[in-house]
Amino acid sequence: MQMSVQVNNLVKTFGSFTAVDDITFSVEKGEIFGFIGPNGAGKSTTIRMLCGILDQTSGAGTVEGFSIKDESEKIKSVIGYMSQKFSLYDDLTVEENINFYGGIHGLSRAETKKRKDWILEMAGLRGKEKNITGALSGGWRQRLSLGCAIIHAPKVVFLDEPTAGVDPISRREFWSLIRGLADSGTTIFVTTHYMDEVEFCDRIAMIYKGKIVAMGTPLELKTANKVVNLEMLFVNLIRSME
Amino acid sequence: MRRIIELVRKEFIQTLRDKRMIGLIFVAPLLQLIMLGYAVTTDVKHIALCVWDNDRSRESRELVSKAVVSGYFDDSGTVGSDEEMERAFKSGRSDLVIYFPPEYSKRIKRGEKAKVELIADGSDSNLTNIAFGYMGQIINLENNKLQIENVARLKAAKGAEIKVPLIELKPRVLYNPEMKSANYMIPGEIGLILTLITILLTSMSITKEKESGTIEQLIVSPLRSSEVIIGKTIPFAVIGMLIVLFIITGGIFVFNITLKGNIFTLFFASFLFLLNTLGIGLFISTISKTQQQAMLSSIIFILPSIMISGFAFPVSNMPIEIQWLSYLLPLRYFFIIIRGIFLKGAGFAILWPEMLALFLLGTTVFILAALRFRKKLS
Numbered sequence A: 001m002q003m004s005v006q007v008n009n010l011v012k013t014f015g016s017f018t019a020v021d022d023i024t025f026s027v028e029k030g031e032i033f034g035f036i037g038p039n040g041a042g043k044s045t046t047i048r049m050l051c052g053i054l055d056q057t058s059g060a061g062t063v064e065g066f067s068i069k070d071e072s073e074k075i076k077s078v079i080g081y082m083s084q085k086f087s088l089y090d091d092l093t094v095e096e097n098i099n100f101y102g103g104i105h106g107l108s109r110a111e112t113k114k115r116k117d118w119i120l121e122m123a124g125l126r127g128k129e130k131n132i133t134g135a136l137s138g139g140w141r142q143r144l145s146l147g148c149a150i151i152h153a154p155k156v157v158f159l160d161e162p163t164a165g166v167d168p169i170s171r172r173e174f175w176s177l178i179r180g181l182a183d184s185g186t187t188i189f190v191t192t193h194y195m196d197e198v199e200f201c202d203r204i205a206m207i208y209k210g211k212i213v214a215m216g217t218p219l220e221l222k223t224a225n226k227v228v229n230l231e232m233l234f235v236n237l238i239r240s241m242e
Numbered sequence B: 001m002r003r004i005i006e007l008v009r010k011e012f013i014q015t016l017r018d019k020r021m022i023g024l025i026f027v028a029p030l031l032q033l034i035m036l037g038y039a040v041t042t043d044v045k046h047i048a049l050c051v052w053d054n055d056r057s058r059e060s061r062e063l064v065s066k067a068v069v070s071g072y073f074d075d076s077g078t079v080g081s082d083e084e085m086e087r088a089f090k091s092g093r094s095d096l097v098i099y100f101p102p103e104y105s106k107r108i109k110r111g112e113k114a115k116v117e118l119i120a121d122g123s124d125s126n127l128t129n130i131a132f133g134y135m136g137q138i139i140n141l142e143n144n145k146l147q148i149e150n151v152a153r154l155k156a157a158k159g160a161e162i163k164v165p166l167i168e169l170k171p172r173v174l175y176n177p178e179m180k181s182a183n184y185m186i187p188g189e190i191g192l193i194l195t196l197i198t199i200l201l202t203s204m205s206i207t208k209e210k211e212s213g214t215i216e217q218l219i220v221s222p223l224r225s226s227e228v229i230i231g232k233t234i235p236f237a238v239i240g241m242l243i244v245l246f247i248i249t250g251g252i253f254v255f256n257i258t259l260k261g262n263i264f265t266l267f268f269a270s271f272l273f274l275l276n277t278l279g280i281g282l283f284i285s286t287i288s289k290t291q292q293q294a295m296l297s298s299i300i301f302i303l304p305s306i307m308i309s310g311f312a313f314p315v316s317n318m319p320i321e322i323q324w325l326s327y328l329l330p331l332r333y334f335f336i337i338i339r340g341i342f343l344k345g346a347g348f349a350i351l352w353p354e355m356l357a358l359f360l361l362g363t364t365v366f367i368l369a370a371l372r373f374r375k376k377l378s
Helices: A043-051 A072-076 A094-104 A109-123 A138-149 A168-183 A195-200 A218-225 A230-241 B002-017 B019-039 B058-069 B082-091 B104-109 B125-158 B181-212 B214-220 B225-253 B263-287 B291-307 B320-326 B330-344 B348-377
Strands: A003-014 A017-028 A032-036 A058-063 A079-082 A156-160 A187-192 A203-208 A211-216 B047-053 B073-078 B096-100 B117-120
Touching (some): A017 A187, A043 A187, A079 B214, A094 B002, A109 A138, A168 A187, A168 A195, A218 A230, B002 B019, B002 B181, B002 B225, B047 B058, B047 B082, B082 B096, B096 B125, B181 B214, B330 B348
Parallel strands (some): A032 A203
Antiparallel strands (some): A003 A058, A203 A211, B096 B117
16 A cells, blocks of 8 residues: 555654654655644644645655655645644635635636636535625534635645534534545545544544544554553543653 | 735725725825925024013014014013013913113113024024024124214224224025925935835834735635735835825925926835835735734834934934944935935936945845745745
């Protein structure tokens, strides 16, 4: 199986604080890889290094075969990134946001228009093209943000806590969108701190204080550790570390 | 190219949709134009003059009435003692007191030296200097008149030819003959407004993206940092040029200022100047995390640079160290250029050193800011 994301001994320190502490993992093409951990565990920092927003302190990594160290510009053409804040321009309309993201990703006008139709359909925003984005509710903003992040049909999508602050029904809808993307061959790298979302992932890594404390498919982790749910496993692991 | 166009389009939509920005862009220049054109004036007229006349003669009244007729002085009543004079100064009734001693007129008639005393408030040193100057001129004219009368009388009495040498002063002001301060202030306003608006808009539009997190989306997009910089500065350069046009039009049609030089030279110089302000705005955005920080840093830079670049106070009067510092301020050169073009009709042949300075400063600042910006992006 070809690897979409490969990370070896990645470290990031901010002064004396170690945010990401020597992690190694890989993500297969077309799988949903969940990065699970409490706030401040190092999830966002890892994503930012993989996307080329932050430089790593040491270690190596590749995304779609491109090195995160010196090929971050090439990486940017094959990835989509959705940050925790649903980075949309609140003072632009739905349509203007889509046009803008299409434009800066180098899509032609015709391509942007085609993708716009798809995004409006996917996000359930048809008829709301002229609405100001800032006035949309959480679920809509979230789906529009996803649409803008994948407008250029990237090979890998990084989603940083995409379901934070969104109602349960919207969360469920969102995960079925993610599943659809993965089924069509897109690699999904997603972080969350909701344990119930873990079951939607093909494979997960549990991260705590910058270290990976467990990794595998949800079923593997449950049988190997003889627990009925992964929340119990995670709590036990953290307790044993304290 | 399409990526830059999209960025520019987005920037325009955002700027024009924000009511605060509209206010900043269109109302601020208008208010400044009105203030600098009408209200803020260094022309001194209507100096409050009180008379302390211990002579009460035709001669003393004549001198006072000449001062009032000149238009520079307003008759603000009389005082009769030291206490009264002090009260007049303290209450603001009087800027200047003219004191005629007893025997003033008798001494003139006897052909002796008569004395007049001028007592000034002095807390506004500029006004005091000008008041002394005007009154000095009026008294000089009076002296000439007395001399000529004297000579005429002597001539009539002795029937002889008597020559009295007189030097007559004929001042001629070349480039602002009416000495109207609006002629000087309104071209200066172009520099003032361009500095304020382009630095603020540029630095705030980038820090706004930092606050909302959208900057991360720009970073992970295939946009190059040079494209972000160009896309972020073009809209404000265009807005800046529109403001220049607006002020020129207002100055010419509302305040009757004549643009003696070439309007394209003016636009070219404004463009060179914008290179500086946009670069500074960009630089400020790389050292600020929030819009508030960006705004404060901008003001901290803008205020002193207006003070010491010769907008209202001549640079040549400043301590030498401050003059050196002012060589680093683009506004200093720009004030010389726009006033040169507006009032004197100067062109490239004369103003090229200042234009070169603007170009060098501007490219340096812009490149420094762009380098810092690149670092922040990666």
